[in-house]
Amino acid sequence: MERRKIIHVDMDAFYASVEQRDNPRLRGRPVVVAWRGSRSVVCAASYEARKFGIHSAMPSSRAERLCPEAIFIPPDFHRYRNVSRQVRDILLRHTDRIEPLSLDEAYLDVTENKTGLPTATRVAKVIRQQIREELQLTASAGVAPNKFLAKIASDWKKPDGLFVIQPEEVDEFLLPLPVGRIPGVGKVMQKRLEEVGVRTVGHLRGLELSFLEDRFGRYGVRLYDLARGIDNRPVMTDQPTKSISAEDTFERDMTLDEMEPVVRRLAEKVWAAACKDPRQARTVVLKLKTPEFKILTRSYTLAWPLATCDELARIALRLRERVGLGDRQRFRLAGVGLSNFRGPEEMPEQPALFGA
Structure with a gap:
């Protein structure tokens, strides 16, 4: 079976970055994309706002308390969708095998690419350059042999970063990671894993499949695979979220x-x-x-x-x-x-x- 070359592209603070791009007065300022009000939540925060601890899904009222000088911008999803389509047009120059996750991120399978570039790393560099030059926005990217690792890699050097995990580097990268970096391992699951002595992916790899399955059911089987860097999910082209x-x-x-x-x-x-x-x-x-x-x-x-x-x-x-x-x-x-x-x-x- 041919080894896959997967890229995860993630736009940096997408909604907030679009607002800062389109309004020069917002650049370098703590921008929060959200409606004001006690029941509203943050849709996005610029990196200047994130320094104050503001993040997506946080109540807007709390964001105001954390950063009173933050500039609140009501979201304009029509505009964000248009920019997202422009990003997708750039991605389509390189491969038709694209799995959008949201308006601001997608998986790409570039095992074979349309532009003849020699490596997936080179494809990711060109994509990020085209997004910067044509849209005046930045994107981070992760390159890896599968979706699981590419997703982690894209977050590794955010914002405006590129991180590559070569197949022979998987164990060196993966084993020291806190187990909370695994998708699906939230606070409750992390606590349950810590109860059996698991704090890193390396600790998780030391557990038997039968133990994980008995303890965590079907997700235990998934954890067993992910601890070994195994993720056989293909890039699903144009599969809408159900x-x-x-x-x-x-x-x-x-x-x-x-x-x-x-x-x-x-x-x-x-x-x-x-x-x-x-x-x-x-x-x-x-x-x-x-x-x-x-x-x-x-x-x-x-x-x-x-x-x-x-x-x-x-x-x-x-x-x-x-x-x-x-x-x-x-x-x-x-x-x-x-x-x-x-x-x-x-x-x-x-x-x-x-x-x-």
């Missing part, structure tokens, strides 16, 4: 009433991710898991696009009323998701939200 979701496993089981802050926080994460997709979701999903690991889902399909993060949170919270297991029932996990994505041309005009 759903966007976020979930949280609680440190202690919660009732439905107790989990309102958690649901709102998850809604913020999902909304920030959904803002990067050119399409709009019609279905809101609430996922719950009982202490006995029984999974329940409740959903609501709208006839119009969601307008705000607060709308998403309100609908997710309303879905708790459909659970029907009683006020005393407790849950170990909650998740919020969006699905049933449609293009803007498929969505009707928005009426008032259903009754309060």
Whole structure:
């Protein structure tokens, strides 16, 4: 089997960088792309704003407290989509095998490239140069034998960086990494891994497949492969996202009433991710898991696009009323998701939200 050459291209602080490019007065300033208000969340932050601890999905009110001098710009997704199409046009000069992840990042399979460049590293350099010269924006890129490693590599020298992981360098790079750098290993999973002595990818590699599968199920098998730098997923050309979701496993089981802050926080994460997709979701999903690991889902399909993060949170919270297991029932996990994505041309005009 031919060894793949994968590039992960990630635009640097994309929304904020577009705003700074188009308005010279914003350059070098802490820019936050977000609506103001107690229920709004940050869509993007310039690197000047990130120095204050501001990041995507953070409540706008907290961002204001962290950096009172920050300049808040309402997002203009129509403009960002246009720029994203321009970036994609540049990528298409080099390969047709492109898997967009959002408006600002994509995987490319350049095992064979259209321009005859001799290496994937050279392709990545030319792509970054063309984005800089033609769009006056910067992109970071990671080059590696698979998607998992390329994704980590693109973040290694951000912003405006290029990092290459050669096949013979995988172990040297991967083994010392904190296990939290593995996609899908959030705070809860990281804590569970630390309980069995795993703090680095090297520690993880020392565990048997049977142990990981017994302890973590199907994801344990995935961890076993990733600890060895194995990721056989192909670049999926033009495969639209079917759903966007976020979930949280609680440190202690919660009732439905107790989990309102958690649901709102998850809604913020999902909304920030959904803002990067050119399409709009019609279905809101609430996922719950009982202490006995029984999974329940409740959903609501709208006839119009969601307008705000607060709308998403309100609908997710309303879905708790459909659970029907009683006020005393407790849950170990909650998740919020969006699905049933449609293009803007498929969505009707928005009426008032259903009754309060």
